[in-house]
Amino acid sequence: MTRVLMVTLLLALAFTVTACGGGSKSSATGTNAGPANITMWTPFVDPELKTLKLVVQDFEAKHPGIHVKVIGGTNDDKIVAAIRGGNAPDVAQSFSSDNTGAFCPSGAWADLGPYMDRDGVNESIFPEAPRQYTEFEGTRCALPMLADTYGLYYNKKLLAQAGYKTPPKTISQLTAMAKKLTQRDSSGKLKVVGFNPFPSWYENVPAHFGPSWGATWMDGDKSALNTPAWQDQLKWQKSLIDWYGYDNLVRFNAGAGDEFSESNAFETGKVAMHMDGEWRVAFIKREHPELDYATAPFPVADDKADLYGAGYVTGSIIGIPKTSKHKDQAWLLVKYLGTNANALAKLSNGIQNVPTTTDSLKSPALAPLPQFRTFLTVFGDANTTTTPITRIGAANQETFQSFISKYLSGSKTDLEGGLAGVDKQIDAQLKQAEAGQAP
Amino acid sequence: MSPWIVGFTVFFGYPLVTTAYLSFTHYDLLSSPHWVGLANYRYLFTTDQTVWPAVRNTLWFIAIAVPLQVFFALGISIMLSRARRGVGVFRTIFYLPALAPPVAATLGFVYLLNPATGPVNTILGKLGIEGPLWFDSPQWAKPSLTLLALWGIGNTMIIFLAAVLDVPRHLYESAELDGAGYFSRLWYVTLPTISPVILFAVVIGVIEGLQYFTQAYVAASVAGGSASYSAESANSLGYPEDSTLFYPVLLYQQGFRYFNMGYASAMAMLLLAVAFGLTFLIVRNSRRFVHYQAPGR
Numbered sequence: 001m002t003r004v005l006m007v008t009l010l011l012a013l014a015f016t017v018t019a020c021g022g023g024s025k026s027s028a029t030g031t032n033a034g035p036a037n038i039t040m041w042t043p044f045v046d047p048e049l050k051t052l053k054l055v056v057q058d059f060e061a062k063h064p065g066i067h068v069k070v071i072g073g074t075n076d077d078k079i080v081a082a083i084r085g086g087n088a089p090d091v092a093q094s095f096s097s098d099n100t101g102a103f104c105p106s107g108a109w110a111d112l113g114p115y116m117d118r119d120g121v122n123e124s125i126f127p128e129a130p131r132q133y134t135e136f137e138g139t140r141c142a143l144p145m146l147a148d149t150y151g152l153y154y155n156k157k158l159l160a161q162a163g164y165k166t167p168p169k170t171i172s173q174l175t176a177m178a179k180k181l182t183q184r185d186s187s188g189k190l191k192v193v194g195f196n197p198f199p200s201w202y203e204n205v206p207a208h209f210g211p212s213w214g215a216t217w218m219d220g221d222k223s224a225l226n227t228p229a230w231q232d233q234l235k236w237q238k239s240l241i242d243w244y245g246y247d248n249l250v251r252f253n254a255g256a257g258d259e260f261s262e263s264n265a266f267e268t269g270k271v272a273m274h275m276d277g278e279w280r281v282a283f284i285k286r287e288h289p290e291l292d293y294a295t296a297p298f299p300v301a302d303d304k305a306d307l308y309g310a311g312y313v314t315g316s317i318i319g320i321p322k323t324s325k326h327k328d329q330a331w332l333l334v335k336y337l338g339t340n341a342n343a344l345a346k347l348s349n350g351i352q353n354v355p356t357t358t359d360s361l362k363s364p365a366l367a368p369l370p371q372f373r374t375f376l377t378v379f380g381d382a383n384t385t386t387t388p389i390t391r392i393g394a395a396n397q398e399t400f401q402s403f404i405s406k407y408l409s410g411s412k413t414d415l416e417g418g419l420a421g422v423d424k425q426i427d428a429q430l431k432q433a434e435a436g437q438a439p
Numbered sequence: 440m441s442p443w444i445v446g447f448t449v450f451f452g453y454p455l456v457t458t459a460y461l462s463f464t465h466y467d468l469l470s471s472p473h474w475v476g477l478a479n480y481r482y483l484f485t486t487d488q489t490v491w492p493a494v495r496n497t498l499w500f501i502a503i504a505v506p507l508q509v510f511f512a513l514g515i516s517i518m519l520s521r522a523r524r525g526v527g528v529f530r531t532i533f534y535l536p537a538l539a540p541p542v543a544a545t546l547g548f549v550y551l552l553n554p555a556t557g558p559v560n561t562i563l564g565k566l567g568i569e570g571p572l573w574f575d576s577p578q579w580a581k582p583s584l585t586l587l588a589l590w591g592i593g594n595t596m597i598i599f600l601a602a603v604l605d606v607p608r609h610l611y612e613s614a615e616l617d618g619a620g621y622f623s624r625l626w627y628v629t630l631p632t633i634s635p636v637i638l639f640a641v642v643i644g645v646i647e648g649l650q651y652f653t654q655a656y657v658a659a660s661v662a663g664g665s666a667s668y669s670a671e672s673a674n675s676l677g678y679p680e681d682s683t684l685f686y687p688v689l690l691y692q693q694g695f696r697y698f699n700m701g702y703a704s705a706m707a708m709l710l711l712a713v714a715f716g717l718t719f720l721i722v723r724n725s726r727r728f729v730h731y732q733a734p735g736r
Contacts, residue, residue, distance in 0.1 A: 077695065080468055102698045106469035200663065200675060250575045255555030259664060395697045398676075402489075406680050411577065421488070428486045432702065435465070435478055 033328035035065030038090035040333065041074040041082075043316075044351070047286070049073075051350030055343050059336045066329050079321065083108050088321035090330035093145060097133035097314050098387070098394040104136035105391065109319035112140050115331045121339060125357045127379065129313045129386040136389050143338030146353035147315035148277045149378045150208045152299065153371075156292045158192065158272040167273070167296040169308055171212070171236055174273065174299040179243065181272040190244065190252040193265075195273045197240040198249045199405045202259045203275050206400055207387045208312045209233055212300045217396065218388050223426035225400060226419035232301060234415060238408050246409055262287045278375035282352035285369065295374040297381075310383035315356060341365075354379045391433040396426045455711075461704035468700050479705035490706075492681055493689040496581065500685065501648040504585040509640050512592040516599035517625070530600070537593025545657040548587045549574055574662035577682035584654055584683065595640050602633040631730040638725045642718055649714050652687040659683045686710065 044052055049072040056068050071089070076096050082088035092109070103109040116123070123131055123140065130144035152174075154167050162181050168174040178194030185191045198204060210216070215229035241249060256270055257263025260283075266274040267288045275298060284291050300307040318338055320330045336343055344355035345365035352368075354375055355361055361380060368376060378384055390396060403422045406412040462479055464472035483490060515533050522529055536544065551557050552573035560570030571579045610628045619627065630637075656676065663675025676692050677684030684692075690710070694703030 083469060099698075102467060102469060106467055108469035200678075202664070247572065250572050251555045253555075253664070254553050254557075254572075254575060254662075392699075393697050399489075402677070402681055405678075409577075409680060411680060425488050428482070428488075429697075432478070432482050432486070433465075433699070435475060 033066075033332055036326040036329045037067045037069065038324075038326050038329050038333065039069045039071065040091040040093070041071050041079060041089040042093040043073065043075055043095045044093075045073045048351045051347060054350070055337070055346050056333070058343065058346070059333055062336070063329075063332060066332065068333060080108070083321050083323055086323050088323045090320065090324040090326050091318065091333050092321050093316055093318045094142075095316055096394070097317050098389070098397070100133055100142055100317060101136050101389045101391045102393055103319065104139045104141040107141075107322055109141035110322050110324070110327060112143065112319065112331070112334070115335075116140070119331075119335065121335060125339060125359065127356075127358060129384055130315055130356050133314060133386050133389055134317050136391075142317035142319040143334055144356040145316045145318040145338050146344070146347055146351065147313050147356045147379060148279065149313045149354055149375045149384065150203065150275060150277050150298060150311050151374050151378055152296045153266055153274040153276050153280060153293055154296070155266070155269060155272045156294055158269065162272075167294070168299045169296075170302045170305065171299050172302050175236070175240060178240065178273060182244070188248075190248050192269070193244070193249075193252060193271050195240070196249065196253070196265070196271055197237045197244075198253055199237070199408050200401060201249075201253050202265075203277060205397065206230070206233070206404060207314075207397055208275060209237070209298075211310055211312050211383070211385050212298050212304070212307065214301070214304050214307055214383075216385070218390075221430070223396060223423040223430070225423055225426075226416060229301075230419060231415055234404065234407060236301075241408055266293075267291060278354055278372060279352055281369050281372045281375075284371075285352075293371065295371045297374065297378055307383050309377065310381040310385070311378040313354075313379055313384050313386050315354070390430060392426075392429045395429050399425050399429070458704045458707050461701050462708045464701045464704075466701040466704070467698040468694075469698065472701060475701065479702045480709075482702065483705050483709065489681075489684070489689055490686075493684050493686045496682065496684060497649060497651065497686040499581055500584070500651055501645055503581075504588050505641070505644040505648045507585060508588055508592050508595065508644055509637065511589050512595035512640065513599050513637070515592070515596050516603050517629070519596075519600055520603045530597075533596055534593035536591045539591065541591075541653040542657050544591060545587060545654045546661060548583065548590075549658055549661045552583055574658050575679055577680040580658070580662075580679060580682045584658060587654055587658075595644075598636060598640065599633065602636040603629060606632045632732070634729040635731060638721070638729050642721055645717055645721065646714050649710060649717070650687050651685050652691065655683040655685050655688050656691070659688075 040056070042049065042052060049070070052072075053070050056070050060066060060068060068091075074092075076094050076099055079088060079092045079094065094103075104111075115121075123135075126134075126144055130147055134140060134142040134144050152167055158181055159165070159167075159177075162177070164177060164181075168177050174195060181192065181194030182190065183192040196202075196204070206215075210230070210233065213229045213233040215227065215233055216224070218224055244252075252270075256265035257268065262268075264283070264287075265271040266276065266280070267284055269291070281295070284293065297309045298311055300310075318334050320327055320334060324330050337347075339357055341355075341357060341360040341363045342365050344357060344360035345363040345367075347353065348355040348360070349365075349367050352372055355363070355366065360366070361376060387397065400422055403412065403418050407415060407418055412418050461472055463474060463476060465475050465478075466472040519526065519529055519533065539547070551559050554560055554570065554572045554575055557570075557573075560573075563570040573579050573583045606629055610632065611624055614624050614628050659675050659678040663678030676688055676696075686706070687710070690703050690706045693699040693706065
């Protein structure tokens with residue numbers, strides 16, 4: 001029996017143990033911004049990366065002696081691993097503002113407050129939403145660097161064929177138009193979808209829909225998703241999915257191209273109206289310049305007409321990993337990319353992302369494509385919102401999405417009970433994360 | 440110090456002790472672990488509502504896919520052991536899929552089983568049958584993964600084949616003299632003789648089933664697509680409707696996506712305990728049906 005025990009223990013050990021390493025300590029902040037070679041990691045890849053490198057060259061010209069090596073195609077997993085290994089870059093850019101809740105309280109990204117105080121950079125230069133997603137519980141460890149806002153893209157040719165001259169402004173208009181714009185082939189399969197409401201398809205996540213219903217996420221420090229606003233949003237989404245037929249949409253989606261490819265369903269005319277981020281303007285210019293389309297703010301719930309013009313905003317964040325040995329030089333680059341109006345305008349022109357300071361939005365250097373202007377106005381709208389930053393990263397959004405996918409497919413039918421369950425689950429996650437914080 | 444001690448300490452001892460320690464801490468990967476006692480285990484057993492569905496998915500895979508893999512590998516190896524011509528070619532054909540990297544194999548299956556454009560549904564459509572939604576359906580996602588697992592049984596098949604070919608001929612001859620037919624010989628000679636190998640395949644299958652991750656992760660990410668440009672990482676783990684959210688996928692999600700490594704370590708310790716418990720039960724109960732040949736035959 002002892003032999004059996006030993007053999008089973010060894011087998012179990014050999015196959016199931018996962019290694020987890022230890023943390024690393026932070027280094028002291030320097031005060032001297034003399035010559036140095038620094039490194040910046042960015043998730044951008046070409047062609048966006050080329051634009052960023054040009055702007056970084058401008059920075060180098062302004063700061064002789066500081067040389068920046070820009071490395072593209074990175075992500076948060078790599079940044080975290082590098083911080084733990086002590087070999088993180090001096091400046092890191094992330095597409096996931098949700099992770100501010102991890103980077104700031106842990107000190108993994110250095111507190112930028114002292115640098116901003118020293119150089120007189122006031123956070124009021126950023127609009128409200130980007131200000132929110134770059135700080136956590138009073139610690140600002142990141143600056144916003146370009147924002148993503150969401151709106152409605154519509155195919156002018158398809159709308160004209162159906163007799164429409166203007167885009168929908170309310171959800172009931174969107175629904176009616178979506179139905180009229182939908183085309184099926186002789187076998188009943190979807191050929192053109194007026195508006196595709198399928199959950200998690202392309203950009204269809206609750207965070208992006210919520211602002212059109214005035215839906216919010218938290219009540220104080222508790223999750224508050226069981227609200228009439230979210231219920232209305234989800235009921236509408238479900239009714240439109242049911243109109244198409246859930247399985248029909250699954251088959252349509254499986255045959256539609258990848259979101260970030262030339263065969264994107266909106267770009268190829270398979271979808272007439274579409275929720276998407278501002279970056280699509282640049283993608284269309286590059287991939288399908290022949291597409292006759294326009295953009296507008298996303299339609300709003302019929303009883304929330306005053307919200308028209310607003311939308312969801314998130315964006316890139318930029319900060320200084322705690323392991324940087326050239327924090328002062330790194331700060332100069334972060335400050336340049338995060339606050340210099342000309343730099344932001346140049347980045348925006350090249351990448352077609354929204355510049356993130358109030359000044360840069362008015363910069364004469366800004367040369368937006370006509371379809372891009374919509375997103376500048378959405379960004380500046382007083383009702384535009386973002387998702388709250390929490391210690392649990394994107395876990396709250398993903399827990400919500402998990403329930404939504406079941407409700408919209410019909411496998412869960414109790415909407416209120418389900419949403420109450422989601423709130424309970426998120427509160428438990430928050431409590432579990434809070435309980436683990438060092439006193 | 441002998442080399443195995445070094446290897447054991449570095450690759451098993453240290454990670455095991457560290458994981459056990461971290462399971463009693465809150466550890467966000469970025470700051471130092473903070474001792475929380477049994478809080479992670481309490482959360483695991485009493486609060487986290489995602490654990491049970493993940494456990495159920497994993498148990499489904501162990502109860503359905505693992506036995507099917509063993510039967511399928513055994514069936515193929517018995518057929519191959521009887522082949523007269525082209526044995527080498529058939530062995531190669533059945534073994535080859537085992538060489539395909541899991542990610543590539545999964546991508547291939549997601550393509551083949553694409554409900555709209557995949558060759559399988561296209562052929563079914565020509566026959567007048569509307570094919571299922573495969574990886575896009577909560578009912579079909581796990582069976583689709585099972586098909587993928589069955590396709591890749593080459594390694595088990597080769598081990599079974601070696602065992603089947605190793606059954607002493609005189610046992611068959613004696614059975615034949617006693618008037619045993621093909622199925623009697625299979626049941627009373629082949630299976631008892633190779634039963635230790637079957638036990639091995641079952642134990643390894645169960646442990647691998649408990650750790651089932653790569654194929655589920657890739658299939659969900661590819662079939663699910665995601666709003667990934669701004670959110671960066673795939674948010675489609677478990678797609679569709681958590682039907683592929685296996686226990687190790689949940690563990691990964693907690694540890695590396697939610698910065699909750701202390702809790703993920705507690706989950707890993709539970710996985711270790713369950714792997715140990717199941718293996719122990721299988722090995723202990725195997726004496727009733729596993730036949731070990733006397734040494735020096």
